[in-house]
Amino acid sequence: MSVVSVAISTCLTVLLEGFTFRTPLFFPAILLSTWFGGTGPGLLSVLLSVLSINFFLLEPKFKFGFGIHDIPHTISFLLGALLISWWSAARKRAEAALRDREEQLRKARDELEAKVAERTADLAQTNEQLRKEIGDRKRAEEQLRRAEAQARKVIDAIPQQIWSGPADGSLDYCNDQWRAYMGLGQEEIQGDGWQSMLHPDDRDRVLKAWRESVVNGTPYEQEERHRAADGTYRWFLCRGVPLRDGEGRIERWYGTNTDIEDRKRAEEALREQANLLNLTHDTIFVRNMNDAITYWNRGAEELYGWSRGQALGKISHELMQTVFPAPFEQIQAELLSTGRWEGELVHAKADGIQVVVASRWSLQRDEKGRPIAILETNNDMTRQKRAEEA
Known part of the structure; x- marks a missing residue:
């Protein structure tokens, strides 16, 4: 490029020698060579321009002869070449820096797009999982509601009074029974409202x-009298047990009320009969179905001590270290079958x-x-x- 541009400048200068100065047309060649080719081609174009001027334009023509008259245009060419070289280098550095910056921006953009795509995929997966979990939770809640409703129906159908409440001892549920x-509604017995029927x-x-x-x-267990809707009172055996969590904290209380009015009346009748039996010297006592003694008359005190x-x-x-004439289970079965047993x-x-x-x-049996x-x-x-043995 340096050779071609200097050759063109030389030809034009020779043709226009009578109309222009010797050096101006060489500056474009030097500037173009330096700008596009860099410092090396620029210096080459300076050298070729000086040589062309010296050989073709200065007297004697077609002969190389260097003197003081070559110094001005040589310095001008060099300064122009160096200025354009510095400017070109600065431009290239700026362009390189710009390309590097653009490359970095492109990489950053690609990385950001990749991260956005990855994050978008993660969010889509998370959203899908969340929708699934929400759906599963809704189905589980619906199943739980159905199970609770079914359990309430079963509890309400049980011929037993059932209740429950939070850990503070108040009640929030009583079944239909x-x-x-x-004769009270659910709202009337909640909290401490149930105490009004004691x-x-x-x-x-x-x-x-x-x-x-x-x-x-x-656990709670008491025999207590409850008022019915008609104002009468009946005896109930009330039991309550706590439900605890994995750490032993009480979550709720659950309990039942069992009607024992018939039993209490039977026991009262037995006591009245027992008071009469206290008048006899025979040994008489009463025991419940667990064989615990509930009545012990004077005759029993006198005989056994x-x-x-x-x-x-x-x-x-x-207590009396009883020796039975037959297995106790056999005697008990006969008693339950016939209502009586006799023996030694x-x-x-x-x-x-x-x-x-x-x-x-x-x-002794109750009304039922x-x-x-x-x-x-x-x-x-x-x-x-x-006496018989003697």
């Missing part, structure tokens, strides 16, 4: 026992001496025919047995 008995004579005892169970987290206070609540067969038993008294008694058992107690009458026949 209890609400129908009290018998005045039982209220303080019941509430004290309930508060102790709630504070201590222990245990006072009423010592005997009540004890298991009769353990061997009992140990409080002092350890054994006595032989003629024992008669009678089964359920067995509730056993009346046992024992006559001491120890002397008679010894």
Whole structure:
């Protein structure tokens, strides 16, 4: 490029020698060579221009001869070439920096687009998973609502009064059986509203026992009288147990009320009968279906040596170390079948001496025919047995 541009400049200068100066047309050649080719081609064009001027334009022509007259245009050419070279280099550096910046921006844009695409994919996946979880949760909640509704139906259909409440001891649910008995709505019995149906004579005892169970987290069990919708009172055995979480904290209380009015009346009748039986010297006591002694007359105190206070609540067969003539299960089955049993038993008294008694058992049932107690009458026949053996 340097050779061509200088050659063109030389030709034009020679042709226009009479109309222009010698050097101006060489500047474009030097500038173009330096601008497009760089410092090397620029210096080459300076050298070729000086040589062309010296050989073709200065006297004597067509002969090289360097002198002081070559210095001005040589310096001008060099300065122009160096200026254009510096300017070209600066431009190239700027262009290179611009290209680097554009490359960095392109890479940053590509990375950002990749990250945006990746993040968009993650968000889409997350959104899809979230929609699925929301759908699963809604289905689970719907299933739970259906299960709770079904459970409520089952609980309401059970012929038993059922209740529940939070850990603070208030109530927030009573099933249909209890609400129908009290004649109250769900809202009326929530919180402490249920306490209004307690018998005045039982209220303080019941509430004290309930508060102790709630504070201590222990099961609740009390016999208490509840007012019915018609204003009458019936006896109920009320039990409550706490439901705890994995860390042992109470979440809720659940309980039942069992109608024991018939049993209480039967027990009262037995007590009245027992008071009459206290007038006899026969040995008579009453035990419940768990064989715990509930009544102990004077005749039993005289024969066995245990006072009423010592005997009540004890298991009769353990207290007296009873020796049965047949397996106890067989005797119990006959009692439940016929309502009566008779036979000879061997009992140990409080002092350890054994006595032989003629024992008669009678089964007591409530109004619904359920067995509730056993009346046992024992006559001491120890002397008679010894006489027979003698």
